[in-house]
Amino acid sequence: MSIYNTPADAANTAVRAFLTKIxxxxxxxxxxxxxxxxxxxxxxxxxxxxxxxxxxxxxxxxxxxxxxxxxxxxxxxxxxxxxxxxxxxxxxxxxxxxxxxxxxxxxxxxxxxxxxxxxxxxxxxxxxxxxxxxxxxxxxxxxLSPEEYKMLKLITNNLYNGVKKEFEESINLYKELDESFTRK
Ligand SMILES: [Zn+2]
Structure with missing residues (x-):
């Protein structure tokens, strides 16, 4: 377990879990x-x-x-x-x-x-x-056929970018809510 976790770490973990399931x-x-x-x-x-x-x-x-x-x-x-x-x-x-x-x-x-x-x-x-x-x-x-490789590449990158984006949105959401309701 790393001490400092970034959005990229979360996204890479999701990718490895996906490649494990496939x-x-x-x-x-x-x-x-x-x-x-x-x-x-x-x-x-x-x-x-x-x-x-x-x-x-x-x-x-x-x-x-x-x-x-x-x-x-x-x-x-x-x-x-x-x-x-x-x-x-x-x-x-x-x-x-x-x-x-x-x-x-x-x-x-x-x-x-x-x-x-x-x-x-x-x-x-x-x-x-x-x-x-x-x-x-x-x-x-x-x-794997070339089509299956293409699918793996596409879905893997989609998952990586999706998790990173969700992560960043969650951080922004927290800050926004905190400023609107708690810290005004
Ligand atoms: Zn060696």
Missing amino acids: GEYFLGRSFNTGSGSSKNDWIKIKDEVFNGMCAYCGKSDVKLQMDHLIMFNREQFGLHHPGNIVPACKICNKRIENSDNQYVSWEDQLSYICEQNNDTNNFLIRWKKIKYHMNESEYKYPT
Whole structure:
């Protein structure tokens, strides 16, 4: 929980809740990775599928966090779905940005991390492992049509802007009412 919450934080939380629900819609069940069988899915992906190693740098002697390959935000609108999550160390879980301040794809992130670590020999092995997890394993990510992607993008941005606007209107409403009735 952050100490200082902005309208953008509220809007981002709404976007993540939406992408979680749509992920569950495609999965056909709930996917609360905090407990129960969904937590076991995450543990299996982390410890068995990826052998307890960071999917990007291959380190195993580090604490592993959940990384959404297609980012779980209004830029990339990745779903919260087992086929979209991999273990990553804290460093690799921080997605780099390109020159336009846009977060890069997981493939560019992987390429960057391998170069940084002088480890380009392992790029293809790790890339294949992630691709298999995403596209062919029991956890595979849903195949979305271009129309479905367009809809996700549109609705995600609509939700983000809507929550931000509601939030700002609520603040203004409070101030207006306070001035009219309480503080005159
Ligand atoms: Zn790493």
